[in-house]
Amino acid sequence: MTEPLSFELSRPAVTPPRLPDADLPGPAPADVLPPEMLRSRPPDLPRLSEPEIMRHYSRLASLNYSISENFYPLGSCTMKYNPVLNEQAAALPGFAGLHPYQDEDTIQGALELMWRLERALCAVVGVERVTLQPAAGAHGEWTALRMIAAYHDSRQENRTEVLVPDSAHGTNPASAALSGFKVVEVKSGSDGRISLADLESKLSRQTAALMLTNPNTLGLFEREILDIAEMVHATGAMLYYDGANLNAFMGICRPGDMGFDAVHMNLHKTFTTPHGGGGPGAGPVGVKAELVPFLPAPTVERQNGHLTLDYKRPQSIGRVRSFYGNFGMLVRAYTYILAMGGDGLSQASRDAVLSANYLRNLVEADLEMPHKGPCMHEFVASAHNLTSANGVRALDIAKALLDRQFYAPTVYFPLVVPEAIMVEPTETESKATLDSFAAAIKEIVAQAKTDPEVLHAEPRSTPVGRLDEVAAARKINAYLVGQAEDPILRWKAPSDTA
Amino acid sequence: MAERRYTKTHEWVTLDGKQATIGITDFAQSQLGDVVFLELPAVGRKLGERESFGVIESVKAASDLYSPVAGKIAAVNEKLAQKPELVNSDPYGDGWILRIDLAGELPSDLLDETEYKKVAEASAH
Numbered sequence: 001m002t003e004p005l006s007f008e009l010s011r012p013a014v015t016p017p018r019l020p021d022a023d024l025p026g027p028a029p030a031d032v033l034p035p036e037m038l039r040s041r042p043p044d045l046p047r048l049s050e051p052e053i054m055r056h057y058s059r060l061a062s063l064n065y066s067i068s069e070n071f072y073p074l075g076s077c078t079m080k081y082n083p084v085l086n087e088q089a090a091a092l093p094g095f096a097g098l099h100p101y102q103d104e105d106t107i108q109g110a111l112e113l114m115w116r117l118e119r120a121l122c123a124v125v126g127v128e129r130v131t132l133q134p135a136a137g138a139h140g141e142w143t144a145l146r147m148i149a150a151y152h153d154s155r156q157e158n159r160t161e162v163l164v165p166d167s168a169h170g171t172n173p174a175s176a177a178l179s180g181f182k183v184v185e186v187k188s189g190s191d192g193r194i195s196l197a198d199l200e201s202k203l204s205r206q207t208a209a210l211m212l213t214n215p216n217t218l219g220l221f222e223r224e225i226l227d228i229a230e231m232v233h234a235t236g237a238m239l240y241y242d243g244a245n246l247n248a249f250m251g252i253c254r255p256g257d258m259g260f261d262a263v264h265m266n267l268h269k270t271f272t273t274p275h276g277g278g279g280p281g282a283g284p285v286g287v288k289a290e291l292v293p294f295l296p297a298p299t300v301e302r303q304n305g306h307l308t309l310d311y312k313r314p315q316s317i318g319r320v321r322s323f324y325g326n327f328g329m330l331v332r333a334y335t336y337i338l339a340m341g342g343d344g345l346s347q348a349s350r351d352a353v354l355s356a357n358y359l360r361n362l363v364e365a366d367l368e369m370p371h372k373g374p375c376m377h378e379f380v381a382s383a384h385n386l387t388s389a390n391g392v393r394a395l396d397i398a399k400a401l402l403d404r405q406f407y408a409p410t411v412y413f414p415l416v417v418p419e420a421i422m423v424e425p426t427e428t429e430s431k432a433t434l435d436s437f438a439a440a441i442k443e444i445v446a447q448a449k450t451d452p453e454v455l456h457a458e459p460r461s462t463p464v465g466r467l468d469e470v471a472a473a474r475k476i477n478a479y480l481v482g483q484a485e486d487p488i489l490r491w492k493a494p495s496d497t498a
Numbered sequence: 499m500a501e502r503r504y505t506k507t508h509e510w511v512t513l514d515g516k517q518a519t520i521g522i523t524d525f526a527q528s529q530l531g532d533v534v535f536l537e538l539p540a541v542g543r544k545l546g547e548r549e550s551f552g553v554i555e556s557v558k559a560a561s562d563l564y565s566p567v568a569g570k571i572a573a574v575n576e577k578l579a580q581k582p583e584l585v586n587s588d589p590y591g592d593g594w595i596l597r598i599d600l601a602g603e604l605p606s607d608l609l610d611e612t613e614y615k616k617v618a619e620a621s622a623h
Contacts, residue, residue, distance in 0.1 A: 412558040418529070469557045473534035474582065483580055 002463060003059050010046035017050065063463045065407055067275075071433050075378050075410035075422025076169065076217055078247045078269035085339055086272060086332035095331050100323040104308060111307035114300045114324065117334040118284075124337075124345065125246070125263045126256020127286030131296045132330055133321040137244060140264030140283030141175035141211070146317045147287060147294040148209050148238045148262060149179060154294075154315065159208035159237065165194050167218060167414040169244055172211045181208060188416055192218040192371040199231060207237040214241065214258065215248045215376035217414040217422070219356065229259025238262060238291075243283075246270045247426065248353060248377035251346030261288045271333035282329035296320045351427035352377040355434060359425050362438035366445040370417050378424035380417050387419050392448035392455055394419040397441070399466060402459040404440040502590065503604065504614035505566045510590065513604060518567050521594045522554065522585060525618040530556040533582045536563075538595065543571050545598065547605055552595075554585070563595065567604060573597040 029038060048056065066072075072079035090096065094109055104111070118130045134140040145162065152159045162176035165186045173183040184202050189195040193216065203210075210232045214222045222228065232239045241260035247270045255263045267282035268275045275281070287295065297316040298309035309324075340348065353376055360369070360379040367381035383394040398408035398421070410422040425434055447455055459465060478484035502510050508526035512519050527533065535555040545551055547568040554561050575594050578584060585593040609617065 415559055470532040470534060473555075473557060477535040477582075478580065481579055 003056065003063065006046040006048060006053065006056055007044075009048055009052065009056060012047060014047040014049055014052075016045070016047050070405055070407065071425075071429060071437055072407040073409045073423045073425050073437065074407060075380070075424040076244055076413070077275065077410070078244070078266070078377075078424060078426055079275055079407075080247070080269075080272055080426040081428040082272050082274050082332075083336065083339070086335045089335040090328045090331040092331075095328070098327070108307055110327065111300050111309070113334055114327075114330060115302055115307055117330055117337070118300065120334065120337050121265060121284055121286060123342075124250055124254070125241075125243070125265065125286050126254030127263055128289045129292050129295060129299070130284050130286040131299070131320075132282070132284045133296050133319070133325040134264070134283040134285060135321050135326055136279075136281035137242075137264060137266045137269075137283045138171040138175055139281075139320065140266075140285045141171055141240075141242065142178060143283075143296060143317070143320050144240055144262040144264055144285045144287070145175055145179040145181070145209065146320075147285075147291050148240065149181075150294040150315065150317050151238070151291055152208055157205075157236065159206055161204070161206045162208055163199070163202050163210040163237075165212065165216065167192070167194075167216050167416050168211060169213065169217060169242060170413075172213075172242060176211065186210070188216075188218075192216070192220050192416075193222055193224070194228065196224060196227065196231070199228065203231060203235045203237065205235060207232070207235055209238040209240045209262075211240045211242060212260075213245050214255070215245050215378075217245075218371050218380050218417070219245075219248075219375035219378040219424075220371060221248075221376055225258045233259065240264075244269060245377060247349060250349045251342055252349055256286070256288065262286070262291060267329050267333040272336045273329040273332040280326045280329065282326045282333065284325075298324075348427045349377070352425070355425040355427060355429055356423070358431070359423060359434045359438060362434070363423075363441050366442050367421065377426075378422060380414065381421045381423065382417050383419040383421060386445065386448045390448045390452045392452045394421050396448070396452075396455045396458070397421060397444055400444045400447075400455050400458045401440060403461050404443070406437055406440060501610075503566075503608035503610065504617075505564070505608060506617050507564055508618070509564060509566045511566045511604070511608065513600075516600050517572060518569065518598045518600055518604070519594050520566060520596050520598065521589055522563070523614070523618070524589050525621075527586050527589045527593075530554065530561065531558045532556055533585045536578050536582055536585070536595070538574050538578070539571060541571050541574055544601075545569060545571065565596070565598065566608060567598055567600055569598040569601040571596055572599045 067079050067081055098107060098110055114132055118132060121130045122128065131143065134143045160182055161184050162181040163184050163186050164172045164176060165188060167188050176183045186202055187195045187198040212222065214225055216222055229239050238261040239259055241255040241263040243263055243265040246265055250270060263286040265284050267273045267284065268279060273282060293315040294317050295313065296319055297313045298311045299313065301308050301310045356377050356379055357374050360373055360375055363381060367383065368385050370382050383392065383397055386392040394411040398411045401408050412420055413422055414420060444455065457466065475484055479486055502512050504510050504523060508523045510521055510523050533554060533556050537553040539551045545565040545568060547565065549565050550562045551565050552563040554563055574596055587593065
């Protein structure tokens with residue numbers, strides 16, 4: 001089933017609903033805009049009656065797949081359930097109806113929430129202060145690297161390199177490159193953990209920071225983290241924590257205690273705010289004392305019970321997000337933290353690790369496990385054997401899972417594992433769900449060995465079947481270099497006849 | 499055809515007089531999968547040995563390309579802009595990537611076919 005675009009459904013005869021007049025006076029557009037910026041006729045918006053547009057969006061929603069419907073084992077993304085209570089809190093009129101330009105005295109409640117959330121996050125990751133501004137994980141990485149660069153600058157040190165393990169999330173080298181650093185890769189050892197010998201050989205007075213995820217993307221705890229921190233600090237560099245995998249040990253141990261100087265957290269992963277298209281995200285960054293002067297302005301400060309926004313921070317890297325971050329997400333995350341309590345958060349992490357190990361043991365009989373367990377909150381399997389023996393790739397297994405009503409795990413990441421299948425069940429799944437997922441894997445692997453061709457044609461039950469990803473990527477690239485027609489837009493506006 | 503030499507990072511090089519032709523190996527293209535895009539440098543640019551000169555992108559991943567030799571870029575395979583799939587279908591022939599006028603000699607640590615096969619086998623596991 002496919003659904004036309006609202007533009008294609010549009011009927012010119014429909015009178016669109018009139019928007020109410022603005023309740024504040026404003027200038028006429030012609031008084032404030034130059035003539036060439038003014039429209040000569042109304043925009044070509046789709047014209048549909050309310051029931052038509054309501055049905056259009058409801059049909060689109062029914063084509064969607066979400067964590068509210070079924071299991072979403074997308075490795076490294078921590079697709080945990082988003083509690084309804086979070087939504088209730090964020091919808092409170094005192095939060096939802098705020099305007100960012102309101103006077104400070106009228107937003108004390110919102111500032112109080114930000115202040116308390118900052119304290120809670122400081123306690124969870126073991127840092128001095130936290131900025132709530134960054135709007136996503138990668139934005140948090142970039143913000144932290146800007147602070148680290150400002151720190152080295154303030155000491156008149158010219159450090160130009162950022163070290164990144166070969167198993168790192170792709171955002172790590174991207175954030176480092178965007179911040180103007182040269183990216184230097186550090187190799188993993190055969191046990192899947194960072195090689196200390198290789199790290200030693202890459203560290204120098206040029207190193208600004210080492211970016212590390214712990215547990216790493218193979219779901220393995222970096223056991224030598226204290227030695228790593230000592231090595232990094234001995235050269236005068238900083239240790240950065242990519243918080244994508246924080247769900248593995250929240251409330252059990254803390255990156256700050258491991259020696260990390262800057263720590264980012266994804267509220268949309270670890271702290272149950274909506275994720276992906278349901279976002280927006282939030283990627284707060286926590287820092288140790290030596291980086292505090294460089295935090296983005298404004299910070300929230302409490303003086304005699306009154307909360308203020310502090311813009312007077314001479315060494316600050318400046319604002320990294322309009323206003324105060326994605327405030328609605330801050331409300332949801334704080335609600336989750338309060339609802340769970342300290343014990344609840346550590347229980348969530350224990351359950352996430354238990355789920356991952358339970359599932360890993362179930363699928364171990366069917367898929368190769370390149371690294372020795374036990375794992376932390378996620379594990380990485382490989383379809384390598386099936387690829388060489390039966391021509392069935394990780395992609396085929398992912399697509400076949402869609403036909404069995406599961407979202408696909410992350411595939412082809414981390415890059416250090418061939419035909420990788422990365423599974424993160426999270427603590428919110430029941431044993432029954434994990435059992436049925438393992439049963440689906442067993443069925444698919446059995447099919448791969450007897451009738452692999454069937455798998456190449458899956459999925460069959462989804463609104464759109466197997467996509468030709470290669471053709472799609474090549475066509476867009478050809479278009480971008482001016483060698484093909486626009487492959488993206490299928491609907492073209494009628495020519496200007498007004 | 500001149501003897502093909504290899505690097506541990508899966509590039510190959512052949513030499514014709516003082517001009518080297520480079521590309522990626524058959525093993526590399528099979529690991530990358532269908533190549534969809536290459537970001538390549540301009541003719542005339544000088545490259546150091548092991549210097550990154552571009553990016554190769556497949557449906558699965560994007561990887562840096564490294565020059566096995568030092569020298570000046572004499573030619574870039576223009577066909578790859580429209581037909582990146584040549585890297586998959588003919589990695590040692592029409593899928594060549596750069597021709598480089600050598601600044602000096604070929605590096606001494608390049609691998610021969612037997613040595614490279616061992617490297618490829620080791621990284622397949």
